[in-house]
Every structure is written in C-alpha cells, then in structure tokens.
Amino acid sequence: MNYLDELNERQKEAVLHEGSPLLILAGAGSGKTKTLTYKAAHLVHTGKASPEQILLVTFTNKAAQEMRNRVVKVTGQYLPSVGTFHSMSCRILRTHGREIGIEPEFVIYDAGDQEDLVKAISREMELDPKRYKPKSLVTAISQTKQEMVDAGTYSNLARGQFQEIVARVYLEYQKRMAKYKALDFDDLLSKAVSLLQANNETLKYYQDKFRYVFVDEYQDTNTAQYTFTKLIAKANRGLVVVGDASQSIYKWRGADYRNILKLRQDYSDLKEIRLERNYRSTQTILDAAHGVISNNRSHPILALWTEQNDGEKISLIEAYTAGDEARKVNEEIQKLKSSGVNFQEIAILYRTNAQSRAIEEMFIRSGIPYVLVGGTKFYERKEIKDVLAYLRVMLNPEDGVSYGRSEKNGKRRLADLLLNREKYMDGQHTASEILEYVLTSTKYLTKFDEDLDEDVARIENVKELAAVAQEFEDLHSFLENVALVQAEYYAGEKTKDNREAITLMTLHAAKGLEFRAVFMVGLEEGLFPHARSMADNEEMEEERRLMYVGITRAKERLYLSFARQRTVWGTEGNQQRSRFIDEIDPKLIESLNSSATYLPHPPSDFVRTKNTGIRIDALSEDTLDDFLSGEISVEELLSR
DNA sequence: TACTCACGCATTTTT
DNA sequence: TGCGTGAGTA
Numbered sequence: 001m002n003y004l005d006e007l008n009e010r011q012k013e014a015v016l017h018e019g020s021p022l023l024i025l026a027g028a029g030s031g032k033t034k035t036l037t038y039k040a041a042h043l044v045h046t047g048k049a050s051p052e053q054i055l056l057v058t059f060t061n062k063a064a065q066e067m068r069n070r071v072v073k074v075t076g077q078y079l080p081s082v083g084t085f086h087s088m089s090c091r092i093l094r095t096h097g098r099e100i101g102i103e104p105e106f107v108i109y110d111a112g113d114q115e116d117l118v119k120a121i122s123r124e125m126e127l128d129p130k131r132y133k134p135k136s137l138v139t140a141i142s143q144t145k146q147e148m149v150d151a152g153t154y155s156n157l158a159r160g161q162f163q164e165i166v167a168r169v170y171l172e173y174q175k176r177m178a179k180y181k182a183l184d185f186d187d188l189l190s191k192a193v194s195l196l197q198a199n200n201e202t203l204k205y206y207q208d209k210f211r212y213v214f215v216d217e218y219q220d221t222n223t224a225q226y227t228f229t230k231l232i233a234k235a236n237r238g239l240v241v242v243g244d245a246s247q248s249i250y251k252w253r254g255a256d257y258r259n260i261l262k263l264r265q266d267y268s269d270l271k272e273i274r275l276e277r278n279y280r281s282t283q284t285i286l287d288a289a290h291g292v293i294s295n296n297r298s299h300p301i302l303a304l305w306t307e308q309n310d311g312e313k314i315s316l317i318e319a320y321t322a323g324d325e326a327r328k329v330n331e332e333i334q335k336l337k338s339s340g341v342n343f344q345e346i347a348i349l350y351r352t353n354a355q356s357r358a359i360e361e362m363f364i365r366s367g368i369p370y371v372l373v374g375g376t377k378f379y380e381r382k383e384i385k386d387v388l389a390y391l392r393v394m395l396n397p398e399d400g401v402s403y404g405r406s407e408k409n410g411k412r413r414l415a416d417l418l419l420n421r422e423k424y425m426d427g428q429h430t431a432s433e434i435l436e437y438v439l440t441s442t443k444y445l446t447k448f449d450e451d452l453d454e455d456v457a458r459i460e461n462v463k464e465l466a467a468v469a470q471e472f473e474d475l476h477s478f479l480e481n482v483a484l485v486q487a488e489y490y491a492g493e494k495t496k497d498n499r500e501a502i503t504l505m506t507l508h509a510a511k512g513l514e515f516r517a518v519f520m521v522g523l524e525e526g527l528f529p530h531a532r533s534m535a536d537n538e539e540m541e542e543e544r545r546l547m548y549v550g551i552t553r554a555k556e557r558l559y560l561s562f563a564r565q566r567t568v569w570g571t572e573g574n575q576q577r578s579r580f581i582d583e584i585d586p587k588l589i590e591s592l593n594s595s596a597t598y599l600p601h602p603p604s605d606f607v608r609t610k611n612t613g614i615r616i617d618a619l620s621e622d623t624l625d626d627f628l629s630g631e632i633s634v635e636e637l638l639s640r
Numbered sequence: 641t642a643c644t645c646a647c648g649c650a651t652t653t654t655t
Numbered sequence: 656t657g658c659g660t661g662a663g664t665a
Binding site: 058059060061062063084085086087090108110111130185186188189217220249250252253351352353354374377410412483484485486506507508509511512527530531532533542546568569 | 641648650651654655
Binding site for chain 2: 664
C-alpha cells in the first residue's frame with residue numbers, strides 16, 4: 001500500500017474515492033497523470049477491478065504510453081485497454097462495426113485524403129474552387145461529424161447557399177467513403193457512437209466490460225467523445241475524468257471545455273476534487289499565469305500554489321525586429337548555458353510556425369543545436385503517402401482516393417502493380433512482403449535522383465517505412481498503425497548527431513511538456529493574440545488559455561519577448577506588445593533592456609538608439625537589423 | 641511524363 | 656515575401 005504515501009491529501013482523496021462519478025480538476029503541473037494512473041493501479045491492487053475492466057482514454061499516443069507504463073510500474077500489471085479515443089473507437093468498430101454496416105477491413109483516411117476526395121467531388125460537381133475551397137468544405141463536414149450529425153440529417157437542416165453545397169458534398173463524400181471502405185478520423189468516433197446507440201446488446205457488452213472509464217484531458221473532448229464516454233460509463237457510473245478548462249486550446253477542432261460543466265448536470269452525485277498544488281514552477285511563474293488567466297470569465301480557474309520559493313523574476317525582452325529578438329534570446333541562452341542550464345532544458349515557444357525561421361537562423365549562425373518540433377510529419381510526406389496509396393490499392397483497388405493518387409505517379413507504374421496484385425493479396429503475405437512487391441513492381445524509387453540530397457532523404461524515408469512494416473504481421477494492422485500513431489516528440493530530444501538541443505515549437509505543441517527555462521517569443525498584438533482571434537471574445541479567451549499553457553511550461557525561468565517591427569507576409573508592420581504581458585503584475589517582471597536600447601512603452605514613434613535619435617519606423621527592418629548586429633555603423637545608417 | 645511558371649494564399653493541427 | 660498547387664507546355 002506504500003504507493004498511497006507518495007500522494008498528497010487531495011490526490012489521495014481522488015484515488016480513494018468510490019461510489020460516484022469523479023471529476024478531478026487538475027491544474028498544470030499538479031500531478032494529474034500520477035493521480036489518474038495511481039487510481040487505476042489502486043483499483044487493480046485492491047481487487048476492485050481487474051485490469052481488463054478499466055478503460056483509460058487519452059488524446060495522444062504519448063499520453064497513453066505513459067499511463068500504461070506507470071500502471072505497470074506500480075502494480076506490475078498491464079492494462080489492455082489504454083489508448084486514444086480514436087484507437088479505442090477503431091478497435092470497437094473492427095469487432096462490432098458490421099452491426100451498422102461497416103466491414104472490418106476499412107482503411108483510415110487522414111486530412112490529406114479527405115481533401116483529395118472533396119477536391120474530386122467538387123470537380124465533378126463543377127463547384128467554383130475559389131468560392132468553395134476544398135479545405136473549408138472538409139472543415140465544415142468535419143465539424144458536422146463531430147456534432148454527430150449525419151449527411152442525411154444535415155441535408156434537411158442546411159440553410160443558405162454554403163450549407164446546401166456542403167450538404168451535397170457531404171452526401172456524396174459519405175457515399176464514396178463507403179464504396180472505398182474508408183473511415184476518416186471523425187468517423188471513427190461518430191460511428192463508434194452510432195454503433196453503441198444502435199445496438200443495445202453491444203452497448204451493454206461494453207458497459208459490462210468496462211466497469212471503470214478514465215478520461216484524460218477531458219476539457220478537450222468534442223461532442224462525439226463526450227457522448228462516447230457517457231454511453232459506456234452510464235451503467236456502472238465508474239467514471240473518472242481529469243481536466244482543466246484553463247488548458248483547453250483546441251476549440252477550433254471541436255473541443256469544448258463546457259463538457260466539464262455538463263458532468264454536473266449528468267451526475268447529481270458527481271464528486272469534484274481540485275488539484276491546485278503545483279510541483280513544477282516557482283510561485284512567481286504561477287502568479288504570472290494566474291494574473292493572465294483570471295481575465296477569462298467563462299470557465300473555472302484554479303488557484304495554483306507551490307511550496308517552492310518565489311524564484312527568479314520573469315524577464316521581459318524588448319527588441320526592435322524579429323532578428324534583434326532572436327539575437328537577444330540567443331544572448332540570454334548563452335548566459336543560461338554558462339549558469340549551468342543545459343540546452344535540452346530550454347524551449348522556445350511561439351504562436352505560429354513561421355516565427356521559427358528567425359530563431360533558427362540565429363541558432364545556425366551561433367552554432368546552437370536545436371530540434372524543431374512540428375512541420376511536415378513523417379506520414380504526411382509525399383513519398384510516404386505515395387507508397388501508402390499503393391498499399392491501399394493492393395488492399396482495395398476500389399479505393400478511389402488511393403487509386404487516383406497512384407495514377408498520378410504514372411499509369412504504367414500502377415498497371416505493373418496491379419499485374420500480380422492478387423497473388424500477393426492471398427492472405428499469406430506479410431505487410432513487409434507486400435511493401436517489397438509494391439516497390440519492385442512500380443519501381444517507385446527510380447523516380448528519385450540519388451545525386452540530390454533531397455531525393456536521398458526521400459529514399460531514406462521510404463526505407464524507414466519499410467522498416468516499420470516489419471513490425472507488423474498483416475497489411476491491415478500496419479496501415480492502421482500508420483494512420484493512428486504519428487511519430488511523437490519527447491521533451492529534451494537530441495539532434496541527429498546526438499547533441500543535446502534546444503526545443504523550438506508552437507505553443508500548442510508544448511502542452512503537457514515542461515522545461516527549466518522557457519522563452520515565449522513574438523508577444524505582440526496581432527501575432528499573439530492572433531489577429532484572427534481579436535474580434536471574438538471566445539477566441540480571445542482561447543488565446544489567453546494558450547498564453548497560460550505557455551507560462552506554466554516553465555519550471556524556473558520564464559522569458560517573454562516582443563519586437564517593435566516585424567515583417568508579416570512580406571509587409572513590415574509596427575507592432576505593439578501583447579496585452580497578455582500587461583496582464584501580469586509588473587512586480588513579477590524585470591526588463592532586460594539596458595537604458596541604451598530602451599524602447600519607450602507604449603511604443604511611440606521615436607526611439608533613442610544609442611543616442612542617435614533615429615526614427616526606427618523610418619528604417620526598413622533589414623537596415624535596422626544590419627545596424628543592430630553591428631554590420632553597418634551609425635554613419636552608414638544615417639546615410640541610408 | 642516531366643518540367644515551368646503564374647497565381648493565390650498565409651494560425652494553431654493530439655488522431 | 657515565399658511556398659505549394661495546378662494548369663499549360665516541351
């Protein structure tokens with residue numbers, strides 16, 4: 001029983017609670033994973049549940065993996081039903097999908113496949129691609145599915161020209177998907193729900209099977225996920241959810257933190273426990289985070305506290321340009337490094353991917369190793385998608401999207417592939433053998449030039465895919481894994497040559513991670529909060545939650561920076577510092593700017609740069625940058 | 641079939 | 656401004 005001693009009072013209360021559904025409101029860094037896994041472990045340990053009776057759902061494979069490992073560590077037992085919403089739904093559909101007309105051989109379409117299909121449909125329907133962008137149509141269909149509105153129902157509800165077009169596309173889309181034996185990510189969830197709603201016996205089977213249902217990151221559930229959880233947990237009411245409304249940052253993907261509030265209506269005896277003791281950050285960082293998030297009005301806010309001391313103040317970096325910002329960040333990193341902070345303990349967080357460039361350039365110049373998180377994912381690379389398309393054609397030549405994609409790579413290649421297709425699809429061949437056949441019959445790799453670095457990398461990627469295929473018995477499980485398990489990033493990853501590296505990523509990607517020192521860059525109105533979020537209060541609150549998530553990633557040191565001038569989409573603009581900076585108590589902040597480079601705030605038109613009195617917004621960003629990096633002198637600057 | 645060029649578009653992206 | 660897409664051409 002000694003594992004209980006590792007928990008604080010609130011955590012222990014959560015672990016020991018029984019008899020009614022439980023909502024754990026867990027703040028950032030409050031040990032929610034520990035609490036959730038120990039609770040599962042406790043049920044197993046005390047014999048209240050067998051490992052098979054616990055369903056533990058997460059949003060990412062990484063979280064699932066971590067939960068699995070931690071339960072094994074505490075109990076020595078393996079929980080077979082720990083996984084993402086999508087993988088769990090997928091498993092259910094593979095076994096019981098037939099009951100609602102879904103054959104178990106379905107393949108999973110990702111966003112790119114969806115778009116290809118919508119494009120094809122839209123072409124056939126002769127829609128104006130400018131007026132009805134395939135992406136917008138996909139988004140509309142996706143949102144509709146998340147609300148579990150099927151194509152037929154939507155057609156009846158559609159009002160206005162756009163919705164009516166969406167309805168037509170949606171109907172055709174579903175028709176094709178059925179023909180191609182394909183499900184998209186939203187289908188996995190909504191069809192699983194349909195199945196449970198359609199067949200009472202199946203529902204009962206899962207309700208009996210899973211006496212306990214655990215859900216992580218509950219604030220990020222959409223309607224389909226909410227319903228899925230509710231259905232399965234209904235009979236036994238062994239529901240345990242963990243969430244924090246302040247960390248809900250995926251509204252644009254259908255996440256609705258209000259699902260937390262709904263629980264109170266769903267279960268009158270809902271037990272609510274707050275985990276507000278933070279084990280990650282200094283009190284200064286927590287106070288800053290609270291200062292920001294308390295400006296939000298629409299959701300509950302936790303008051304985090306720590307037994308740690310106040311720690312260092314938050315550093316504010318004011319820069320002239322994006323390049324100057326990168327330079328100043330670089331300087332601070334050098335200081336951190338010499339004070340004993342390792343590169344892998346440092347992260348640079350930004351709102352948009354485009355911001356990484358200036359930072360990267362700086363790091364390359366100063367020789368600082370870094371790892372960029374995000375960008376094109378492995379399975380989204382063209383060469384990988386091409387090979388996967390061939391594999392799907394092997395599985396099902398009726399798969400229109402994959403057939404179309406393969407055709408684009410040459411009709412000849414496709415014809416050669418189909419020649420011996422049946423021989424290889426006799427059920428006797430492994431995923432690896434079929435992949436081998438795909439590559440030899442289509443001679444796909446010959447389209448690459450071995451003298452081009454870029455092409456060599458592509459060939460390498462295909463080889464890597466082939467290596468992954470070896471881990472799977474049949475083609476189906478291989479393809480399923482490819483669709484549902486993206487290669488994930490782990491905090492403190494090293495560079496290719498195995499040097500410890502600084503992490504660069506978006507704020508969204510940083511959720512769930514922690515670093516000793518965090519730099520949040522580009523804190524400017526229009527960038528963060530993003531211009532697209534400024535008109536709408538709901539969206540502004542989401543931006544603020546993103547700021548909150550960013551701040552709470554930091555353990556010891558937090559740096560906030562902004563630039564006075566920044567080029568966005570080719571046009572230079574004068575920037576104003578983010579309102580979020582001003583939502584932090586100034587007593588918690590110290591400015592790192594020396595008086596020589598002091599920038600007046602709020603930004604005025606004039607600035608004293610080393611006493612030259614040059615009006616900076618009369619200079620181009622490049623000129624200013626050259627001056628600041630010492631490439632041109634004051635005299636040269638004045639002459640320009 | 642492969643390449644070129646003009647055009648449009650540009651927030652975040654767990655599965 | 657810089658990239659990806661898609662139509663058009665050799």
